[in-house]
Amino acid sequence: MKAAALSQSSRLEAVEALGSREFDVLVIGGGVTGAGTALDAASRGLSVALVEARDYASGTSSRASKLIHGGLRYLQMLDFKLVREALTERGRLLTAIAPHLVQPVPFIYPFTHKVWERGYIGAGLMLYDGLSFAPGVHRGVPLHRHLSRRSMQKLFPEMREDAAVGGLRYYDAKVDDARFVATLIRTATSHGAVTASRMQATEYLTDHGHITGVVADDLESGQTVQIRARHVISATGVWTEATENLPGFPASPDAGASTSPTSRGLKVRASKGIHIVVPGDRIVGNAGMILNTEKSVLFIIPWDGYWVIGTTDTDWQLPKAHPVANATDIDYLLDHVNAVLKNPLTRDDVIGTYSGLRPLLQPVSTDAQSTAKVSREHTAATPAPGLTAIAGGKFTTYRVMAEDVVDQALGPEAKGNPSITANLPMLGAEGFKVRMRQRGRIAAKYGWEIGRVNHLLRRYGGLIDEILELIDADPSLGEPLPGAEQYLKAEVTYAVTHEGALHLEDVLTRRTRLSYEQPERGLAASDTIADLMGRELGWSDQERNDEIAAYRARVDAERAAELEPDDESAAAVRARAEEIMPPEGSSLA
Incomplete structure (x- = not known):
């Protein structure tokens, strides 16, 4: 398979192609779920189009905690199905789908009580590890182990001696989320999908109450295109309800459509999470750390020469395009991380922040006041004939979400044409291990340190050859x-x-x-x-x-x-x- 190049010229060709024929599937949304949906449908042999109103991953999918994980928080909520699903996907991503983009990372879970916490949390981590075993899927990370206070100090010298009496080390994984999505889009395009960013869906096309496509504006040229498809899939995250309310949406389902609450649409609640970034030399540690707070779970994540610290979990009811960190958010993170650090961080140590909105699936009857209590499960629904929507979920489970929404859209047709993405490598996975073994030779040829080559391989995998071709020219x-x-x-x-x-x-x-x-x-x-x-x-x-x-x-x-x-x-x-x-x-x- 030849890797597709997404360029200005290829985008113009895509915009022209969008209005030239009817597609089997049209995906609205270029975040991780939309990109995964396009790949899932294209790999089933369907003709696929995808439009994104801004840049790929410009919403939630570039503003997450950058972790591929099962979610200890959801284990505490006894959501075993979600945790098992996420841990299975973690293994697939680490070993088969994107080993160049997803890396294991160790975390310390500190104890403040000697006896009950070691037994309680230890049992939880044993279950966490146990749920990660799935037939045909390699875990990709070591099992957890208990640590004494001295062992913890060796792994995380910056931790205050009175901050813990011992703890556990366990593994999850990290990912550059925006780069992952860009690569996923390219992979879908390489398998035949027609993809275009800066194409804003503005209106539904209908035929006798059945949605048959959308009108989309090219925000680069001002051109308007009618895109027709047998199935339209909305994967727009926190904009799910806004997408349903586009002009042209049928006033009521036709006689053959279900009238159950889920088929009338999905309700999504936006929860803001912010992260701060500090220089790598500001915290001395060889592992990340996870801390429980009164409102959320706090991660201290080692990140390519920096530390990413987050997150918050607060309701957001303002315009969704540009959520931002405020002083209260930043102080909240600093206060909690400083509780375990020998040398407290200050606002002057914060070199960057970013903020994102979690698309939390909201049950119609819920009266929950805290977004921290809203489930991260996902649901696919059919708000109108011809339109299928996917909402909820988390970055780690994007592939399962994509499979489910395509199955929902295709209906009985899906039984004879199932998803094959569970072991389908993304671009860059092929050749990655070989290039890793050749990195010394690459460094010598270009006069680089090994660290430079590692940087490129972890961003591009086997596609490093395309970077080197540019440099050769x-x-x-x-x-x-x-x-x-x-x-x-x-x-x-x-x-x-x-x-x-x-x-x-x-x-x-x-x-x-x-x-x-x-x-x-x-x-x-x-x-x-x-x-x-x-x-x-x-x-x-x-x-x-x-x-x-x-x-x-x-x-x-x-x-x-x-x-x-x-x-x-x-x-x-x-x-x-x-x-x-x-x-x-x-x-x-």
Whole structure:
């Protein structure tokens, strides 16, 4: 299979193709669930289209805790089915689907009581490990083990001596979420899906009460396209209800449609989770840590030279495009993490923040006040004939969600055409292990440290060959980015020519993580990145300057929002930043 390249020209071809024929399946939403749905349907031999209103993974799927995990929190809620499902998917991702993108990571669970906690939590971790065993699926991580206080200090020297009397070490996995989604989109496209970002679904097409497609606006050109499909699937996360309310939605189901509560649509509750990022040398540790708080579970996650700390869990009822961290959120995380650190963190140590919205499936009859108590289960429903929606779930279980929603859309047809994605590798998985063994030779050829090659392999896997081809053609692309030396210039060019990046923010926030890895949020590298992107995209000087100005406005607004005491004032400050990307409107991916 030839790896598809997502470029400006391939996008134009995709937009033309979207209006030229009827597809078997049209997916609305380019997050991890939508991307997984497109791959699931395409790998069944169906003709597939996918549209995303903004950049791929620009919503929840680039703003998560970056963990592939079963969820100890859900084990505490006795949600064994969800935990088992997630742990099985963790094993598949680590060993078969995306071993280049998903890595094992150890975590410490500290005890503050010598006897009952060791027995209670130990039994829970034993169950957690036990649930991870599934026929034909390798776990991909070691089993948990108990630790003395001295052993914990060796693994995490930064922990205060009075913060724990002992603990456990267990393993989960981490992932660069936005990169995962970009690769998933490319994989679906390589298997025949027609995919286009910045295509906003604005209206449903119908025929006698049956949804037959959507009208979509190309937000880059202003062109309007009618996209027709036998089955339309909504995978829009926190925008699920807004998607159902697009113009053209049938007023009532036809006589043959179910009228059960789930078939009338799904209700989704948005829960905000924020994360802070601190430099790697600010915390001394060789493992992550998990802490229970009164409101949520707190993770301290080792992350490529940094530490990611999160998360919060608070209700969000404001516009969904740009959730932001406020001062109260940041102080909450600092207060709880400082309870276990020898050298407390301050606001000055925080070099970046990011915020996302969890799409929590809301039972129609629930009166729950806390989003922390709402289930992470997912549900596929049929709000109208021809339209299937998927909501709830979590990043780790995206593949199961995709399989379920395609099955729901196809109905009886699915029995003779089942999903095959359980062991279908993503792009970059093939050749990854070989290139890992060749990394010394690659480093020598290009004059790099081994760490540079490891960085590339963990971002691109076997697709590192495409990066090296760019550098062979233009050796200057093998140079580090000024102001962001952890990345190569070639990675920026590759983001445009192979990964569908169209705007400066796409590279700074999702193809790289400079928007929260650098104290200046990537501004030091923005000129060079804009030059490299402009060369491929044909930007004029004015377009280049507009891109930089829009990104700078975003950085300024988010920094100012972080000083505000609550969500309302922080969101109002963030909304002042004008941007090139479309504002939140009627749609939603």
